[in-house]
Amino acid sequence: METLSISRQRWAMATATNSHQSQKDAADQNFDYMFKLLIIGNSSVGKTSFLFRYADDSFTSAFVSTVGIDFKVKTVFRNNKRIKLQIWDTAGQERYRTITTAYYRGAMGFLLMYDITNQDSFSAVQDWATQIKTYSWDNAQVILVGNKCDLEDDRLVPTEDSQRLAHELGFQFFEASAKDNINVKQVFECLVDVICDKMNESLDGDGPVSNHKDSSQQDTFPEGHGGCAC
Ligand SMILES: Nc1nc2c(ncn2[C@@H]2O[C@H](COP(=O)(O)OP(=O)(O)O)[C@@H](O)[C@H]2O)c(=O)[nH]1
Ligand SMILES: [Mg+2]
Secondary structure, eight states, X not given: OOOOOHHHHTTOBOOOOOTTXXXXXXXXXXXXXXXXXXXXXXXXXXXXXXXXHHHHOOOOSSOOOOTTOOEEEEEEEETTEXXXXXXXXXXXXXXXXXXXXXXXXXXXXXXXXXXXTOHHHHHTHHHHHHHHHHHSOTTOEEEEEEEOTTOGGGOOSOHHHHHHHHHHHTOEEEEOBTTTTBSHHHHHHHXXXXXXXXXXXXXXXXXXXXXXXXXXXXXGSOSSBOOOOO
16 A cells, blocks of 8 residues: 555545445455546436446346445456445435435546436436536546447437537547446446546646535545555
């Protein structure tokens, strides 16, 4: 484990307590860095399915109840670093648009998800992006994910529209399928890489990394393992 400077600590993540967490990965303290990631987007776009596919390599076409799952943990190796990902699901809060600001706290990366067969979910992307900009850290990185790309016959959102929007918002973009396991791993790896790139960029600069709009959120980057050198 490295000795961390103050600015590096700003990248650090705390291990949130979670009574539902049972994976052995969660207890594993053998990692170099930890990133908190959030999956956000309209209800039923496939957020929970996407998380299950990535963390457990499982998929069920039955309705996946989000209740009771706050986050899953997965450790990845990128550029000789063990990076522990703490990936948060919305616990169903998005159903009522009641996502609390606490949910955003400390997040370093977002998967902003819509469903390529659901125009409403795509129209909501802009609103979700605004939420991220309002409540999260300025340096948080976002990837736009068009899920359910296995349902090509039912597609309502053209790929070009999403590419254009992603470009406008400054996000990377993938189409993916939790069901057919298309681009799931790639999406997470891309998010980890852009977080690492941003982190290195910030650490190379002069000042501290903190860019919170709201100083009351300063406590959202508590001490821990941080400072990516990947
Ligand atoms: N065809 C298809 N269905 C999916 C995919 N991902 C999720 N679903 C289905 O979409 C529904 C909503 O998924 P869920 O993960 O609960 O969405 P959430 O509300 O965003 O967490 C469920 O019936 C899933 O089985 C996908 O990639 N392809
Ligand atoms: Mg869900």
